[in-house]
Amino acid sequence: MAEKWRLLDTGLNDAFYNMALDEAIATARSKNLVPNTLRFFRWEPSAVSIGYFQSMDDEVDTVACDKKGIDYVRRRTGGGAVYHDRDGELTYSLIINEDHRLISRDFQKTYETLCSGLVLGLRLLGILAEFKPINDIVVEGKKISGNAQTRGMNVVHQHGTVLREVDPSLMFKVLKVPSEKIRDKMIKSAEERVTSVNRFLKREVGFEELKEALINGFRESFEIEPVPGENHEFEEQLAVKLKTEKYATREWDFKR
Amino acid sequence: MGKAEYKVEGGKLIKVQLKKTENTIEKIKITGDFFLHPEEIIEEMEESLAGRLLNESSLTELIRALIEKREATLLGAFPEDFAKCIMMAGERDG
Numbered sequence: 001m002a003e004k005w006r007l008l009d010t011g012l013n014d015a016f017y018n019m020a021l022d023e024a025i026a027t028a029r030s031k032n033l034v035p036n037t038l039r040f041f042r043w044e045p046s047a048v049s050i051g052y053f054q055s056m057d058d059e060v061d062t063v064a065c066d067k068k069g070i071d072y073v074r075r076r077t078g079g080g081a082v083y084h085d086r087d088g089e090l091t092y093s094l095i096i097n098e099d100h101r102l103i104s105r106d107f108q109k110t111y112e113t114l115c116s117g118l119v120l121g122l123r124l125l126g127i128l129a130e131f132k133p134i135n136d137i138v139v140e141g142k143k144i145s146g147n148a149q150t151r152g153m154n155v156v157h158q159h160g161t162v163l164r165e166v167d168p169s170l171m172f173k174v175l176k177v178p179s180e181k182i183r184d185k186m187i188k189s190a191e192e193r194v195t196s197v198n199r200f201l202k203r204e205v206g207f208e209e210l211k212e213a214l215i216n217g218f219r220e221s222f223e224i225e226p227v228p229g230e231n232h233e234f235e236e237q238l239a240v241k242l243k244t245e246k247y248a249t250r251e252w253d254f255k256r
Numbered sequence: 257m258g259k260a261e262y263k264v265e266g267g268k269l270i271k272v273q274l275k276k277t278e279n280t281i282e283k284i285k286i287t288g289d290f291f292l293h294p295e296e297i298i299e300e301m302e303e304s305l306a307g308r309l310l311n312e313s314s315l316t317e318l319i320r321a322l323i324e325k326r327e328a329t330l331l332g333a334f335p336e337d338f339a340k341c342i343m344m345a346g347e348r349d350g
Contacts, residue, residue, distance in 0.1 A: 051288075055287045151294070
């Protein structure tokens with residue numbers, strides 16, 4: 001019988017809660033309170049997340065974000081700044097015990113293994129996706145998914161995006177650009193480097209259809225059985241605490 | 257304050273901000289979209305770089321040794337790339 005994982009769909013939440021819940025699940029996993037977990041989530045309001053090592057002031061136009069009601073948050077994972085559109089993006093997290101057969105000591109290898117679930121899921125939709133080192137998934141050379149991983153407490157946590165729909169001009173309205181002059185150039189170049197599920201398939205793929213395909217991709221690729229579940233009380237309480245005391249604080253978000 | 261950016265070929269972007277006195281790093285901040293595990297090593301790296309001479313090969317060695325000692329993993333950049341970007345920022349300060 002296939003190994004059972006917990007499947008969570010936590011729907012729409014703000015950026016601070018979303019990042020807090022990821023850390024809470026990783027903590028709960030490390031205490032063996034919950035099984036290995038596949039989580040899907042979305043962002044309301046739309047938000048920008050930056051990598052652990054990035055500077056908020058360098059990367060994000062926080063004045064523009066405040067005006068538009070867009071949240072900005074620092075992630076616990078490295079990598080780059082990402083604009084998470086409420087209606088354009090599906091985000092997933094994998095929280096897995098470090099001793100699991102899918103986990104290698106080699107980070108690069110683990111990225112490829114964990115991304116294989118997404119690659120297969122996208123292929124099931126008819127998108128010829130491929131993993132591109134270090135941490136991207138591309139189709140015909142264009143990025144459709146970005147991923148980031150961290151480890152700690154004997155747990156591997158990888159989260160990432162799948163672009164259902166994309167509008168690079170929105171992205172560059174909230175990210176800092178070196179100068180106004182080159183903003184249009186950056187939007188154009190992003191349009192050439194980035195694609196989405198809808199754009200590639202030339203049809204509207206709903207969030208439910210996309211999730212279903214990705215679940216099937218993870219199931220087949222990982223040889224697991226994702227079983228719909230709920231958050232543990234410990235996770236819910238810790239997430240609320242981590243939101244207030246960490247992810248929603250200036251101290252954390254502007255720490256670098 | 258000297259600032260520099262260095263894009264690693266096939267890798268990530270490193271940004272360095274530093275203040276130097278004579279040829280010694282006084283204060284330094286390293287940012288970028290690379291991966292370093294465990295993440296908290298970055299603060300330790302910045303602290304251990306303060307007070308060091310701006311010498312590319314010794315900075316490379318210092319960063320490499322810290323990563324080894326902490327059994328850390330750097331992804332998307334090598335210690336040489338950090339050192340190179342630090343030197344670039346050093347040249348631009350003052």
